[in-house]
Amino acid sequence: MKTTYKSAKGLGVWTIVGITVIYNVFMIVLINFINSYEIFNLFKLAFIAVNAYQIYYIIICGTLKYSMDEENLYITSMFKFKNEKIPFKDIRMYQKSKGYIKGVKLSGYGKSKFAIGRSFIHKVGRTYMFVTSTKNVIYLKTDDITYGISPENFQEFELKIQERHIENLQWENKLNKGVELRKEPKFLVPFIIAAIIVLMLTLNPIIMYLYGNLPDRMPLSFNPNFIAVEFGTGKQFAFKQMTYGLLNMGLLFCMYYAAYIFSKYDKKVFYKFIYTALVVAAFFLIMQIRILCTFK
Incomplete structure (x- = not known):
């Protein structure tokens, strides 16, 4: 039987919606002043691509949830835009944090107050972020990558993690060498x-x-x-x-x-x-x- 936790409510959805509105107003006004075929079509392409990108992250940020059964942790969203399955046996340890996220955004959306996507987090390392609020964040470390999540019932969620014999420990990953x-x-x-x-x-x-x-x-x-x-x-x-x-x-x-x-x-x-x-x-x-x- 699965236990499901909603993601904690934060500023993510409203931030993305606000940026989308500003972007669309700016683009629509700007397009009306463009009198070049090449630039006009380039702007149309950018307009479509960025709106699709914004809608994608609005849906994820607004519908993200975390579920667990005896063997796995699941991170999902509407339409399965996000659909991660993490076996508990692969989670080596976890740590907690509060407050602004300190790190480098590599892909996705958000940075300091919420983050969906890949980031390099200070004292954590490469992290796949599913964090809608920074009030309580838990980082789950596997051999491949760390997962960052922000469940609503944080203390209950942490107890469930501890029941799987996953310890609260500190670690720090260093930067890789540049890829050839x-x-x-x-x-x-x-x-x-x-x-x-x-x-x-x-x-x-x-x-x-x-x-x-x-x-x-x-x-x-x-x-x-x-x-x-x-x-x-x-x-x-x-x-x-x-x-x-x-x-x-x-x-x-x-x-x-x-x-x-x-x-x-x-x-x-x-x-x-x-x-x-x-x-x-x-x-x-x-x-x-x-x-x-x-x-x-």
Whole structure:
């Protein structure tokens, strides 16, 4: 039979809702002043992605609960957005804390007053956070990672943990050495794909111009409805597209070094940086291909 504990109520849901409202108002106002096809579509993509991200964490933060039976601890939320199963035999020890969370957020949402996602917590180490309130937080250490939770009936929950012969002890994890990214296939493959896309984005229009495959008159800017509002020479078009390519190249290298730095905290979160560069580069390449197919 499972015993279920709700997560302690905190500021998490209202914080995320407030940020979402501010973000949407800002984006809607800003979009109305954008008169560039590329930037308009990039903002639309960001608008959809960020709202999906916000809703995802609103649901998790508002419906998080912890359950336990004789053998396992379960951390779940609505729609199974979070669905963790932790065998008690894998939990080596636990410790408690109160007050602001001290650490580095690696992924997810929140930081000092609530946290959902991966963090590197001071004197705890790599932690998968499911903390909706910092009034009472319990950290459960396994060999792989530590879990941070904040149940409502904290004392009762702690007694249940102690009944499983899990002791309250202190520990401290140190930072890892930086991962050799070139040896990580999950990182290297998207990095190579992103690099190829950036090279195509940068060199393709220049090569087409040098070989005389661009018309003498090419569009340089569009309104949000993909109607050309400014024309220039093929050379100007090629150099504008090359500029987009160079900007994406800069983003790619920034994401590479960000991934290296974050890999010191947690080897499972640094992949997200390279995928950001990959998505942005793919977006600009698709825009370039559409322009070339329409006006070549």
